[in-house]
Amino acid sequence: MRKRLIYFFALLLAGSAALQSCKKDKKDTGTPSGPPTTGTRDELTKDSIYLYTKELYYWNSSLPDYATFNPRKYSSNEAELFALTQFSNNPETSKPYEYVDGKEPKYSFIDDGTVSGQLGGQGGDYGFSVKADPDRNVRVSSVYATSPAATAGLKRGFKVTKVNGTTVDLTSQTSVDAINNGIFGGNSNVKLTVVDNNGASKDVTVTRGFYNLNPILYTHVYTVGAKKVGYIVYNSFTSDTTKIQSAFSSFEGQGVSELVIDLRYNGGGYVSTSGYMANSIAPASQTGKVMFTYYFNQYLQNLTTTQRKSSVLIHQPILDEDGEIQPSSQAINGKYYTYADVGYQPTDNQGNVEHFSKKGGLNINRVYFIVSGSTASASELLINNLRPVLSEVKLIGTTTYGKPVGFFGIHIDKIDIYTPEFETKNQSNTGGYYSGMKVDQDAVDDVTHDWGDVNETELRYALNYAGTGSFTGTAVVIAGAKAVTLSKQNAATDLTATEQATINRKLDPGKFNGMILDHLRGKR
Known part of the structure; x- marks a missing residue:
């Protein structure tokens, strides 16, 4: 049974000897050199954040050396992490890839265990x-x-x-x-x-x-003309795929041929769960074909054996399905497998190409995704992976968050650090949606209607298209459709979809947005 992905790693760099082992050979291109071997617990943690980022960060070539950056000068771990994320340059915007508002990174964050708990299906x-x-x-x-x-x-x-x-x-x-x-x-x-x-x-x-925590907030099947249209509100790609299997099995049993997948609040989660949903939707003819490929930075792709032995990755074990260290005399450290043993080239033989494998018997012709600026990462991965393999994929709402990169957690002392470590591209080699995915139909997030209400703006657009082939057509929806219109407090609508999305980004600024790599778990 697949366990939730929580990195129960040994205390990292606990003393001067461990810190010394994290020092890099000055000849190793792209790696740091010269951190002190002593310091307070706080100083050593800041050193570790820098050292891991210097090796793992997707844009690590933009980072300065240790002496220039001086991680110990920062007042907090968060301040240091923010500074590290502002060196890269996105040529399309002339700003860092992780620039949002100049106050916090767009992608990177520090977790105290809250995120791993939620993605494991536990809310607190x-x-x-x-x-x-x-x-x-x-x-x-x-x-x-x-x-x-x-x-x-x-x-x-x-x-x-x-x-x-x-x-x-x-x-x-x-x-x-x-x-x-x-x-x-x-x-x-x-x-x-x-x-x-x-x-x-x-x-x-x-x-x-x-x-x-049940990530499925609502499901329903609508009869639109002669079609059966399934609707699912999915809020997070947690480790539990059984709920997806149950929902899609129900859709299959009811003869659903089109799907409305509501990801408007879904900030992402596990890559494997996103892949499971893609396999539940993609046609059986795609089985064995490429779904997507992982791309790591050039330094990781070209690691030599010597570099692996001195890499900070040697301190991060790869755990088995039961969350245990995997002993092996064949490992780089001669004791147990770590991320220093992993191949990082974008090839099949190094395990960095995912393939379709059809789940269930659902036969889908068209998928509508309801999205917003809160739709990120593993949600965008699902959309990107399905676009080349379905006849139609329609997006309704507002431009998505824009996060084609993901990470695996790095445990340092009492925290987990998440920074972009890989980018994904689908079977058409398409990715790079850093500015978000544009929609086919603009729409406000209609919070004045309950889930499943056929008068809810974004759901209505999808059902209209299913019935008429046009978002602005008027479809006849029957069989169990509910219409419970909530009271509006003001007569005039004074926010555009874009303005609404801007305001909503200010609410819950700490919301998780990401895709966590878990395909290595239990492999060796």
Whole structure:
């Protein structure tokens, strides 16, 4: 049984001897040299962040040497990581690949265990998120079943008017900060004033707690003319593929020929789970053909045996399916397999080419993806992998996040560091969507309608196209379709889709966006 991907690595660089082993030969092109062999725990951690980034970072050739960068001068690990990510240059924008707003990296982050827990199917927060609606109201956008928020009675569409006593006002940064601190901060509870979907105002207190996280928020099958159209709201590529299998098996049993996959809030997750969903959708004729290829930096691709023996990667074990170290006298360190033993060239024989392998019997002609600026990484990977193999792939919403790169976690002391370490390209050798994927139909994120409501703007566009071949046509939707329109608080819609996406990026700025490489797990 596949376990969740959590790197239980030994304490890295715990003393001067370990630090000395991480020093690089000055002749090794692209690697650091000259870090001190002594220092405080904090200083050694900062050295380690630099040393790993210098070897692994996808744009490592842009980084200065140790003496020039001087990692110990930074006040925090986060400040150092941000500085490291601002040296690369994207020729299309003349800014770093990881530039967002000059305050934090677009892709890299430091995890204290929260992300690995969520992707393993365990939530430890309130279990809900909020977004701005087109009228500048803040609405509950999603609620995980069995979460504290669900227990407290929160539902998608509820208007949030106060957070811990502060009136919600999206034109005020103070109010936005109060929302983020209250809902996405580390407090044990949050007090909300909400207007429910019947227009009644009430106070709700949500207390943080642990719960099993089901990434599927909603599924339904619609009859559109003579077609069966399946709809799934999928929020995160967790390690659990059984829920995908169950949902798609149900779609198959009901004769679904077109799919609407709602990824508007899906920031990514495990590469293998994204691949599993792709295999559930792609035609059987693609089995054995290339799905996508991993590309690592040139330094990793050309590692010599000598460089592998002195690489910092020798401190990061490759764990088996049970999370255990894999002993071997054939390993580079003579003890157990590590990431220093891995081949990094973009070839089949080095394990860096993924192939299609059809799952189930679902036969899909067309897929509609509902997307937004929160749709990132493993979600974009799924879209990119299916584009060359399906007759039609349509995107509805706003431009996606733009993250064609991924990572594997590097454990340092009590934290995990995630920086871009590889890029992916599909079977047509297409990738590089750093500015996001453009949509076929612009649409606002309609938080004023519940999941599955046929009047919800983006779902309606997909169903219209399924029925008429046009987004602006009017399809006849029957058989179980629900229409529960939530009350609008303002008459005028004063936000465009782009403006709404900009505001929503400010809400929950720490939300995970990424794709984690786990194809090496258990291999050796």
